[in-house]
Amino acid sequence: MKASKKNKGLNGSSELFDQARSTRPMLRTIGIYLCICLAAVITLIYIFNALIKKHDEQLTNEICNLVTEKMNSSIAYMTSSARNMSAVLSAQDCELDELYSQVSKSHEGSYESVGFIDNMGKIYASETELAEFKKWDLVTVANDADRFAHISISSPYRSGLTGELVFTIFTHMTYGGGKNGKLFVTYPLKEIQNMAATDTLKSQTEIWLMDAASSNIIQCAGSNKYSIGSWNNALIKKQEIDSKYQNAYSDWKSKMDLGEEQGTLVYRVDGQLYTQVFSKADFMHGWYVVVRLPSSSLSQTLMQFRYSVLVFSAVLTLATLIMFIVSHRRQVQEKLILENLSIHDPLTGVMNRRAFDLSAEHTLSRISKNGAVLLFLDIDFFKEVNDRFGHEAGDTVLKGFAAELTSLFGDIGTISRYGGDEFLVLTSGISHDDTDAKLAELQQRISNMKITDSTDTGNFRLSFSAGGALYPRNARTLKELKACADEALYIVKKNGRNGWGWFDDGKSKDYSYKGKKPDAN
């Protein structure tokens, strides 16, 4: 365990580097994933907004059409009533004095007043109405009845009798032996306004009558019941609209000015989105029905759904991200375990043979100046340890030997269990004298090791033999270097074990057997 830890420490920086290298692609993947999620959410919002906008426009158009139809039907009923009244009165063929005394006494129906204009322009009406005819030049409007299918309608004006807005319908009639005259019927504007009232979205729907030429508007329905019937001008309303939508408003108004049947506008006022639709009113020349609705009222359900989808998407993204990270971490851990298994000897924790060869090749390729030392080590009489004390004791000896090697050479070299009881150590930047000192220390420590897990009390002292070779002095390849060290080991063993020696290339006599022969068993 100790050896394993040391070996981990030896390779700690490279593991960190490896971890960093393995984390980078993960971060890249997460980044790409988040970008895709973000793009998906933006697309989703865009689609939802487009859907909501389309939904609002369609719904507002529908409401506007409905309101316009109702108002048109209402005025059609009024004009029809005026025509019927005209037909009935014309059929009597009386003088207008007589007819006026009849109609002024009976006040049935929803109209405010009834009167006549004879072929000489004389008006049969109350004093208050006569003043209004003069004030609003209603005779000119009456004369329009001759041009427009015997019907003309005035713009709304305030009645002296009621103080409310009214409008007057003029229609052609005959009297007194076929003379041409006109019947006029004055209705309160609220008769039409009431038609505009709708239970659906009542509190949010604003309905105006709008004169295209002047942009004047009369409120017919709205959230504030007291604002119904009030005059305003769309130029004032336009100023409330956010500057970004001013051009859209101008385009919308241009359509109205050009006499188009319908137009739709979407704009914001103080952050609130509105859809506004106009529809041509048949009954009043140049006037339009305008319906305005806040998007929040129309698309409340859709917007709630959009909000829920967004929250759901966010949660889903986070959950996926968390699962992804957890899964990745697990993968990394498994990979590390597998890598450890492929690099390290599972018993001793030092490198296995394959990993050592790869590592040593890499180390030797980088060493230039100071050279390296390769040691081939072998536990003496290890077979006997297994035979006498059992394999468990043998494993303990191997682990203990590897631990001592790691303790002495772990900081300066690579250690490997090369097979059985054979170990290889590759060090760099250390002289052979220092190596000798370390080997001597190792010899001392090994000789002090006890085989404690045995009931065998017989005398057995552990020792090892080692052979060393120098790179590049003895060999320039790992294979040759190992062969040199192995040869040196062979000589040590041949000379009685429990010692170490250096490969003798014949250039120096220093590289001979060192150490001391093991005690006799």
Added chain:
Amino acid sequence: MNKRAASLLCSAVIVLTACTSDKAPEMTAEIKPAPPFQELNMNVEGRNNIYLIVKNLESSYWQVIIKGARDAGDLYDTNIYYSGSYIETDWEGQARLMQEAVDAGADAIILAPDDSVMLSEKIGEVYDAGIPTILIDTTANTEKYDICYMTDNLMAGRIAAAEMINRLEDLGHTNEDHLQIGIEIGAVTSQTISERLAGFIMYWSDNSPENWELVTDIKCNEGIAEKSAVVAQELLDEYPNIRGLFGTNNSSTVGLATAVKDNGRTDIAIVGFDYSDEIAELITSDEYSAATVLQQQYLMTKLGVEAANILIDGGTLERKFVDTGVIAVNHDNINDKEVQEVLDNN
């Protein structure tokens, strides 16, 4: 990892929630509160007590209204009490005064509503309580009042537009000239102003030369005297082709007259409302071209007090709306007898 995930989730929820949060409330200017009622004439026990509530206690226009009420009080042996707001947007102050009048035992209330929409409910309340309710100057969007004496502002706006065309023609402009007309209003919620504006634009769109264009950027002074000249100056600066200026009420007209005089713009015609010193100076001047539409406000309260007494005494009224009429005063007719009579009561 769990903590991190939770914090990320919370952040996402906070961001989503923040997207739907409301805007912070805006600051509003402090309004000088309406004062308690004062006696307008000698208080005599046993006479009808009529309470008058005006729009602007500090305006010369409303002083004429108060004068009309005092004279009518003396004429019809009636005790008159009066108060009002200091700014023509303080409808809440007027609602409070109405309640104070009711609590004081008013036999009738004569009101010039600051806001025909917002005050409708309170007017209805007083009417339902059986107290004769007479409106002057401005109507309300309710049927619950007895009678309204006022200028038909839609018609007044039309008369103002006709006068503007006359003034521009007097300045020598022809149908071929390309020119602009600027508009300044006193409030966006006032029914009086909205109707004048609607009448002006209605007449203008039907009768003005095509090249005489209304500036769609209508300036609003919010009933603040100091602001009226500032927004008028903005109109002059932003639209150099302006040759006509229309003010929908007294404060707007004062602002326009001040700006025109300060800039020495004798090439600009002004048409406004009411007879302030500023517009009077331009009308009487030989250099400037100005006109103002005068209301018969003296008549409004005189008739209002008369109607209140009829109603208190159990009488009924045939009409519900009486247009007291207007007259356009300019350099040419200012010395006419009819105009002088109106001016004497202004």
